Amino acid sequence: YLIAMTATPWTTSGYIYGEGKFWPKPCYEFTIEDAINAGYLCDYELISSAFKFDTSKYKKRNREFTEKEVLAIIKNGKAEKQVEEFLHLMRDRDKVAVICSNIEHAEKIRKIILLKGEQCAIVHSGLSNANKIAVDWKTDDVKYSVSVAMISEGYDNPRIDGIVLLRPTKSTR
Numbered sequence: 001y002l003i004a005m006t007a008t009p010w011t012t013s014g015y016i017y018g019e020g021k022f023w024p025k026p027c028y029e030f031t032i033e034d035a036i037n038a039g040y041l042c043d044y045e046l047i048s049s050a051f052k053f054d055t056s057k058y059k060k061r062n063r064e065f066t067e068k069e070v071l072a073i074i075k076n077g078k079a080e081k082q083v084e085e086f087l088h089l090m091r092d093r094d095k096v097a098v099i100c101s102n103i104e105h106a107e108k109i110r111k112i113i114l115l116k117g118e119q120c121a122i123v124h125s126g127l128s129n130a131n132k133i134a135v136d137w138k139t140d141d142v143k144y145s146v147s148v149a150m151i152s153e154g155y156d157n158p159r160i161d162g163i164v165l166l167r168p169t170k171s172t173r
Helices: 032-038 067-074 079-089 103-115 130-137
Strands: 095-099 120-123 144-147 160-165
Touching: 079 103, 103 120, 103 144, 120 130, 130 144
Parallel strands: 095 144, 095 160, 120 144
Antiparallel strands: none
8 A cells, every 4th residue: 555645735737646647636635624624723814915916917837927927026116015014914923934936035025124123034045054044933032034935834833823925826725
């Protein structure tokens, strides 16, 4: 017998199972909704920004926007307003993970957060001590952490009670 488990049954090219793929179909699924209903995960509230990016003109390739399109989206001047908005919304939170599209975007968002008088860690693959920063953020007094694909799946910090997605993303809900 072979058992395979995953928290993410899809990649940029689509679902990892189906006709013509190694895994024909799952024999059992336990979704985010199932985990919430069973009490393993807490429910969450999605709040959409008043300063959304218009992505309607961008084409997706393999269900994702290209790097060039993402850079165009984030350079449209809404970053300052988005930061002001989430700083207000997250003012009573303990730890807030801010997820950005790429390193340039993360550096820009961190700079704005610092200019607004808040402390902010940054974690991305361009830093030699990124893993140490991510570990230290679990216990330090810094509220915000801006990251690019490093504080996401597999990162466990029970103090995180707010997540800000400043990148185009897919969700099952």
